[in-house]
Amino acid sequence: MPDRPNILFINTDQHTWDVVSAYGYPYVKTPNIDRIVRNGVSFMRSYSTDPVCGPTRASWMTGRYTSELGTPFNGGHLHEDIPDLGQILNSNGYQAFHSGKWHVDGRDVRESFQLLYIGNRPIGAGGGEYYDGAITHAAIDFLSRYEDSDPFFLQVPYVNPHDICQCEHDHEEKTIPDPIAQGILSEEDLPPLPANFQYDERETVVHKVARRMDECLIHWPILRKVRHWSEIQWRYLMWQHHRLVEKVDSEIGLLLEALDKSQFRDNTLIMFTMDHGEAYGQHQMFQKFSLYEASVRVPFIVASLGDSLDVPKDIRDETHFVSGVDLFPTVCDYAGIDPVDGVQGLSLRPLVEGQNPAWREFAYIESNGWARSLVFDRYKYVGEYIPFGTEQDLDPIGPDPDRIGLEQIFDLVEDPDETHNLAYQPEMRDMLKRFRQSMMDFEGRLNRRRMTAQRPAAQLLNWGKQIREYWDAHPELEEMRIQF
Amino acid sequence: MNETANLHWSFNHDRAGQGQSPDFAQQLRSLVKGTLETTASGDHGGEVTRYTILPNFRRGYKGPADGDDLSVGEVVIRRMVEDENRLNYSVVYRNVASGELMEMQFTSNRDAFRTLTGTWSVQVENCAGDGYKEFSCDGRLEANGSVFLTTNGLDLHAGSADLSAPLTCNWTLFDVIPALADGLRDSGEVQRLTILEDLEKVRNNGQVRYLESYDLQLDSDLVALTGYALIAEGMTPSYWWLDAHGRVLIATTLYQTLIPTGGENA
Numbered sequence: 001m002p003d004r005p006n007i008l009f010i011n012t013d014q015h016t017w018d019v020v021s022a023y024g025y026p027y028v029k030t031p032n033i034d035r036i037v038r039n040g041v042s043f044m045r046s047y048s049t050d051p052v053c054g055p056t057r058a059s060w061m062t063g064r065y066t067s068e069l070g071t072p073f074n075g076g077h078l079h080e081d082i083p084d085l086g087q088i089l090n091s092n093g094y095q096a097f098h099s100g101k102w103h104v105d106g107r108d109v110r111e112s113f114q115l116l117y118i119g120n121r122p123i124g125a126g127g128g129e130y131y132d133g134a135i136t137h138a139a140i141d142f143l144s145r146y147e148d149s150d151p152f153f154l155q156v157p158y159v160n161p162h163d164i165c166q167c168e169h170d171h172e173e174k175t176i177p178d179p180i181a182q183g184i185l186s187e188e189d190l191p192p193l194p195a196n197f198q199y200d201e202r203e204t205v206v207h208k209v210a211r212r213m214d215e216c217l218i219h220w221p222i223l224r225k226v227r228h229w230s231e232i233q234w235r236y237l238m239w240q241h242h243r244l245v246e247k248v249d250s251e252i253g254l255l256l257e258a259l260d261k262s263q264f265r266d267n268t269l270i271m272f273t274m275d276h277g278e279a280y281g282q283h284q285m286f287q288k289f290s291l292y293e294a295s296v297r298v299p300f301i302v303a304s305l306g307d308s309l310d311v312p313k314d315i316r317d318e319t320h321f322v323s324g325v326d327l328f329p330t331v332c333d334y335a336g337i338d339p340v341d342g343v344q345g346l347s348l349r350p351l352v353e354g355q356n357p358a359w360r361e362f363a364y365i366e367s368n369g370w371a372r373s374l375v376f377d378r379y380k381y382v383g384e385y386i387p388f389g390t391e392q393d394l395d396p397i398g399p400d401p402d403r404i405g406l407e408q409i410f411d412l413v414e415d416p417d418e419t420h421n422l423a424y425q426p427e428m429r430d431m432l433k434r435f436r437q438s439m440m441d442f443e444g445r446l447n448r449r450r451m452t453a454q455r456p457a458a459q460l461l462n463w464g465k466q467i468r469e470y471w472d473a474h475p476e477l478e479e480m481r482i483q484f
Numbered sequence: 485m486n487e488t489a490n491l492h493w494s495f496n497h498d499r500a501g502q503g504q505s506p507d508f509a510q511q512l513r514s515l516v517k518g519t520l521e522t523t524a525s526g527d528h529g530g531e532v533t534r535y536t537i538l539p540n541f542r543r544g545y546k547g548p549a550d551g552d553d554l555s556v557g558e559v560v561i562r563r564m565v566e567d568e569n570r571l572n573y574s575v576v577y578r579n580v581a582s583g584e585l586m587e588m589q590f591t592s593n594r595d596a597f598r599t600l601t602g603t604w605s606v607q608v609e610n611c612a613g614d615g616y617k618e619f620s621c622d623g624r625l626e627a628n629g630s631v632f633l634t635t636n637g638l639d640l641h642a643g644s645a646d647l648s649a650p651l652t653c654n655w656t657l658f659d660v661i662p663a664l665a666d667g668l669r670d671s672g673e674v675q676r677l678t679i680l681e682d683l684e685k686v687r688n689n690g691q692v693r694y695l696e697s698y699d700l701q702l703d704s705d706l707v708a709l710t711g712y713a714l715i716a717e718g719m720t721p722s723y724w725w726l727d728a729h730g731r732v733l734i735a736t737t738l739y740q741t742l743i744p745t746g747g748e749n750a
Binding site: 029099115117118119126127129131137138140163166169175176179184185244249250251257262 | 686
């Protein structure tokens with residue numbers, strides 16, 4: 001095995017975790033992502049650190065959680081002094097290249113990577129229709145021309161299927177007939193409505209304020225329309241998402257072919273993941289910004305097209321919890337770079353190579369500033385902190401057992417669709433106490449600091465104020481807080 | 485959305501929440517009006533047509549600082565008669581958001597489907613200030629439907645085309661849909677197509693069908709349009725609106741709306 005392999009990091013955007021043919025999903029054709037699956041280890045219990053584009057990407061690039069980075073939402077600014085993966089690789093004998101979406105707010109990609117492509121009008125939150133082809137062109141051009149003796153790290157973050165957001169925005173101000181009314185599809189063409197379309201409404205206040213209520217914090221213009229959607233409209237949203245997955249899959253196909261036919265086939269490690277999912281009707285949600293599996297779960301694959309790297313073929317790891325923070329230390333491990341201070345993630349390399357290292361007990365996820373989730377082997381805990389509604393919200397949020405708001409527990413074995421909140425069942429009290437303690441212990445080890453960048457701070461204060469106002473306006477919620 | 489826009493839902497991208505300035509509806513109407521003043525053509529052999537690209541969403545367009553023109557690019561389609569059976573196409577696609585200037589050269593049969601034949605080439609310049617400057621490839625179709633692209637000595641398998649349906653480049657649809665239009669409208673049937681998008685990506689199970697008719701209001705006049713919808717694997721629906729002369733007057737995908745801005749004989 002080469003001491004320092006090249007690394008190709010590919011990711012898709014807003015790609016629901018199981019919408020991959022190789023994982024058995026029948027309503028999409030992904031022959032090229034399947035090829036990655038066949039050539040490596042799929043970590044099936046892998047999670048986004050914070051299910052939004054910017055926060056996830058900040059975690060990928062630093063190996064830390066978003067509450068440590070100043071990036072709890074899109075537009076948060078990555079703290080200037082935290083090194084990123086490109087900088088670390090470039091100073092340790094690798095050449096780091098980027099072709100695609102960046103979206104690490106507060107850091108110029110050019111400070112950290114040799115920029116192959118980001119667009120004339122830099123890629124933001126859409127436009128996969130015309131950006132993704134260019135991303136592929138740039139990456140193929142690179143693979144066919146690179147001659148330097150240094151190993152390379154090439155990251156290729158695609159935009160699609162994120163363009164599904166525009167299918168949703170498109171409904172904000174106009175009425176679009178469903179595809180059967182249009183006459184372009186029959187009901188048989190559409191995937192079935194998600195099994196968890198109906199959901200348990202005992203959710204966190206953060207979730208209600210951010211995603212459910214009138215004038216909610218995130219995408220209210222879409223919500224007010226989709227509330228009136230028929231089942232066919234939801235199924236049509238799924239159908240469109242799946243076509244966009246196929247669209248980006250074909251880009252990945254060309255990229256893999258270029259790698260396969262290049263001189264780098266045998267000494268290049270492929271890492272593939274998604275930044276977060278798309279709910280398309282699960283829990284009657286759309287997009288991401290929630291802690292349900294459709295939003296937070298993503299596969300993470302380590303693969304190699306050749307046979308000279310120590311990567312087994314077509315393996316599914318259903319046991320180990322993987323997080324977006326693991327990309328950084330995994331890349332560093334393969335690159336022979338010593339662990340970097342402050343990094344929270346774990347290298348997946350020992351797992352890929354069949355070793356049995358000590359591993360984490362749960363995946364930890366943050367969302368919308370105040371919401372949290374811990375995914376254990378069987379149960380999933382979702383909780384929240386209650387904002388102050390004052391300047392104090394700029395200080396690190398948690399750990400603080402006295403400010404825990406509403407909670408959810410799901411049994412992922414009996415209820416993988418997360419439709420029954422068990423948190424209020426008396427027999428779950430001991431479990432709940434243990435989950436809370438795990439969260440407090442874990443968060444006590446994070447390196448959080450006060451939010452200082454002006455615009456993100458203003459947004460955080462605004463959100464905190466509105467969430468707090470909801471609590472104040474609904475005193476009955478206090479009785480729903482579980483006290484010990 | 486501007487309530488007065490009164491555009492068909494498939495190309496009404498005059499939106500409030502992510503509204504654009506300059507105004508989408510005004511620009512669309514202005515462009516369509518200009519086109520209607522030009523003469524229609526029949527066969528399209530030996531003809532050049534130009535289409536401007538309007539962005540459907542504010543992504544990709546930065547606003548008034550870019551001037552009064554909402555356009556984010558242009559497509560130029562040239563057809564040259566090779567012989568009585570074949571047409572040579574040259575398509576130039578320029579997108580100022582992506583920065584790419586693509587030039588695609590290919591040959592089709594002179595049939596209604598503009599069935600792709602022979603080999604083809606794609607040359608791309610990246611006009612953004614990135615490290616990637618250019619890309620080029622030569623393409624070929626094998627008898628079993630396998631599509632290959634050769635670039636810088638790498639021979640890439642780009643997918644397998646379903647040859648039980650006619651294989652055509654997406655940029656010939658400006659000719660193919662008008663050729664099929666009356667039959668699809670009158671019969672209500674679906675035409676299957678296999679599409680090679682940008683001569684690089686295979687889109688199987690394409691289906692084009694009649695959608696509906698619609699009268700577009702231009703000042704005090706109503707312009708009769710006939711709509712068609714296209715779906716395929718790897719493609720969200722696109723909508724194609726033809727005028728009374730059988731020209732594609734408006735073609736809209738998820739992100740882009742193309743409107744002819746003129747043409748000339750080659």
